[in-house]
Amino acid sequence: QVPLKPGRSLMDWIRLTKSGKDLTGLKGRLIEVTEDELAKHNKKEDCWICIRGFVYNVTPYMEYHPGGEDELMKAAGTDGTDLFDQVHRWVNYESMLKGCLVGRMAFKPIAAPKVQFLLFTFSLLSSVVGLLYPFCCSKTSFILIVFSKLLALGLPLENRVNNVFVCYDWFQTDGLITIVIYTKQKDMNAELVIADCQDKRLRGEIILDDHSYLLEVDLEHAVQEDFAVNIAEKVGKVEIILKKRDNIHWKVLGQPLESHNTFIRRVDRGLFYRKCKLVSKAEVTHDTKLFCLMLPKNTHLQVPIGQHVYLKQVIAGTEVVKPYTPLLPFLPLDFKELSCHDGAHIYLMIKIYSCGLFTQALDHLQIGDYISVSNPEGNFKKSQVQTSEELFLLAAGTGFTPMVKLLNFALTEVSCLRTVKLIFFNKKEDDVLWRNQLEQLALKDERFEVQFVLSEPTKNWVGKQGKISLSLLSECVKRSRKDSKVLICICGPTPFTEQGVEYLKDLGYSQEEMHAFIA
Ligand code: FAD
Numbered sequence: 001q002v003p004l005k006p007g008r009s010l011m012d013w014i015r016l017t018k019s020g021k022d023l024t025g026l027k028g029r030l031i032e033v034t035e036d037e038l039a040k041h042n043k044k045e046d047c048w049i050c051i052r053g054f055v056y057n058v059t060p061y062m063e064y065h066p067g068g069e070d071e072l073m074k075a076a077g078t079d080g081t082d083l084f085d086q087v088h089r090w091v092n093y094e095s096m097l098k099g100c101l102v103g104r105m106a107f108k109p110i111a112a113p114k115v116q117f118l119l120f121t122f123s124l125l126s127s128v129v130g131l132l133y134p135f136c137c138s139k140t141s142f143i144l145i146v147f148s149k150l151l152a153l154g155l156p157l158e159n160r161v162n163n164v165f166v167c168y169d170w171f172q173t174d175g176l177i178t179i180v181i182y183t184k185q186k187d188m189n190a191e192l193v194i195a196d197c198q199d200k201r202l203r204g205e206i207i208l209d210d211h212s213y214l215l216e217v218d219l220e221h222a223v224q225e226d227f228a229v230n231i232a233e234k235v236g237k238v239e240i241i242l243k244k245r246d247n248i249h250w251k252v253l254g255q256p257l258e259s260h261n262t263f264i265r266r267v268d269r270g271l272f273y274r275k276c277k278l279v280s281k282a283e284v285t286h287d288t289k290l291f292c293l294m295l296p297k298n299t300h301l302q303v304p305i306g307q308h309v310y311l312k313q314v315i316a317g318t319e320v321v322k323p324y325t326p327l328l329p330f331l332p333l334d335f336k337e338l339s340c341h342d343g344a345h346i347y348l349m350i351k352i353y354s355c356g357l358f359t360q361a362l363d364h365l366q367i368g369d370y371i372s373v374s375n376p377e378g379n380f381k382k383s384q385v386q387t388s389e390e391l392f393l394l395a396a397g398t399g400f401t402p403m404v405k406l407l408n409f410a411l412t413e414v415s416c417l418r419t420v421k422l423i424f425f426n427k428k429e430d431d432v433l434w435r436n437q438l439e440q441l442a443l444k445d446e447r448f449e450v451q452f453v454l455s456e457p458t459k460n461w462v463g464k465q466g467k468i469s470l471s472l473l474s475e476c477v478k479r480s481r482k483d484s485k486v487l488i489c490i491c492g493p494t495p496f497t498e499q500g501v502e503y504l505k506d507l508g509y510s511q512e513e514m515h516a517f518i519a
């Protein structure tokens with residue numbers, strides 16, 4: 001992120017896009033852009049970028065780009081899709097850059113993987129046929145016979161990636177429709193299954209490492225609002241059980257939607273949102289609130305530790321998206337209390353900035369209002385903690401949010417952990433989130449220690465002062481034994497996280513011993 005000039009905030013950009021000014025220089029005309037044409041527009045004062053086949057004139061946007069002009073220029077005159085996906089694929093550029101749309105890339109036939117695979121299979125078969133051909137009636141019929149056999153086996157060939165093969169089936173009884181997805185993965189669990197069924201539209205996504213399998217159909221008939229998702233973890237079988245609304249026989253499951261029965265990289269799958277109801281909003285500090293959102297009835301979604309979701313709101317006619325990290329409603333001191341964590345609610349602790357575009361709009365939501373919530377994202381892996389003996393959590397401000405579930409998991413489920421230390425950086429005493437709960441937890445569990453560091457303390461503050469620094473980290477982050485397995489997690493404003501990682505490297509910690517939470 002770079003500091004933007006005054007008058008160049010997202011709200012200013014939204015205003016400019018609504019002003020009716022010609023932002024493309026084409027007076028609203030949309031054109032077809034060839035690669036050669038795109039390449040010509042590669043200067044700051046004349047910069048076109050292609051994202052997913054659509055070309056945008058980003059010159060008017062340069063000064064408004066939170067990542068800075070240089071970042072945008074990296075894709076000048078080229079296809080910036082990969083770069084965009086690496087940095088912030090969640091940003092709703094279609095809506096934000098609507099006014100900058102120049103047109104579509106001129107069509108250039110590209111062999112889709114499926115087609116390539118079929119061509120490859122055909123050519124392979126053709127070679128086999130070449131050998132066996134003398135024994136067959138005709139080359140074509142031989143190929144057709146082999147293909148029909150493959151199809152009869154019901155093998156959707158494209159759903160095999162890295163030797164992982166996913167397929168589905170469905171059956172019905174008088175009252176139920178059961179859809180079964182077979183992943184054959186041993187370590188399947190509830191966090192890897194995201195299912196939504198609203199208005200006859202069923203979407204079931206299974207996360208398998210960095211790939212995603214999707215089942216997406218417009219159901220043949222209506223269903224009731226209480227589906228069930230069952231997971232046979234050891235064999236990787238997932239069942240989605242729908243209750244028929246009317247007791248009739250279904251001839252088909254429904255109409256397949258565009259991405260139905262596909263198994264692709266997660267980064268290539270668009271973000272899916274569902275509308276969640278705001279059920280409560282409670283003050284945590286003078287500027288931070290705990291929002292409780294209720295998932296719709298037919299939704300199965302569990303946000304894994306260390307992952308975030310995106311919230312989407314329409315602000316001044318433009319869709320705006322921001323990431324937030326779900327946490328628990330409180331720090332459980334007695335772990336039985338967690339039964340209130342029923343899976344139907346998502347809790348978010350959000351700091352309301354006085355001039356924040358998104359958080360101001362969020363703060364104006366009334367109980368009962370709806371907001372769109374995406375599927376989870378993030379690259380933190382629980383296994384990083386499971387093998388650790390000492391865990392250090394460096395959090396600044398709302399960078400505390402990913403630490404909550406992590407702390408709970410570490411103290412309840414990781415038996416090899418000897419110590420967990422939270423070093424919590426804030427400006428002032430009254431900015432500290434859940435101070436009381438943290439202190440109580442430290443009293444209750446001797447493995448846990450918390451240290452508060454204030455950058456703008458009052459005279460009465462007797463604790464640690466300052467910002468993140470080498471000397472502070474060398475003092476607070478120490479291995480208790482030479483060969484201890486250590487994990488250090490860090491989250492906060494980008495400069496805090498970046499500086500922290502550098503200091504930790506200087507102190508001799510390896511990349512594997514650190515996890516930085518970033519977007
Ligand atoms: P903007 O309109 O973008 O900014 C307005 C002003 O507010 C800025 O000029 C600045 O003064 C101040 N400001 C805005 N953003 C920041 C910032 N990030 N750091 C410091 N000052 C800022 N926030 C939470 O409150 N809770 C979370 O759980 C949470 N999780 C996040 C997870 C990830 C992966 C990331 C990347 C960010 C997370 N954030 C979280 C930050 C959140 O996404 C927004 O950036 C934040 O809510 C501000 O949005 P805004 O539109 O209100 O502010």
Ligand code: NAD
Nearest residue numbers: 396397398399425426427455467492493495496517518519
């Ligand atoms: P804040 O402005 O109140 O600052 C809290 C503390 O952070 C300060 O006291 C200081 O110690 C440190 N800090 C702030 N700016 C710094 C800088 N430039 N250099 C070094 N240290 C600095 O914090 P906030 O308003 O609560 O912001 C929290 C940040 O955490 C936001 O930027 C948010 O985007 C980020 N966040 C990220 C994630 C994630 O997963 N990536 C999750 C939650 C929050």
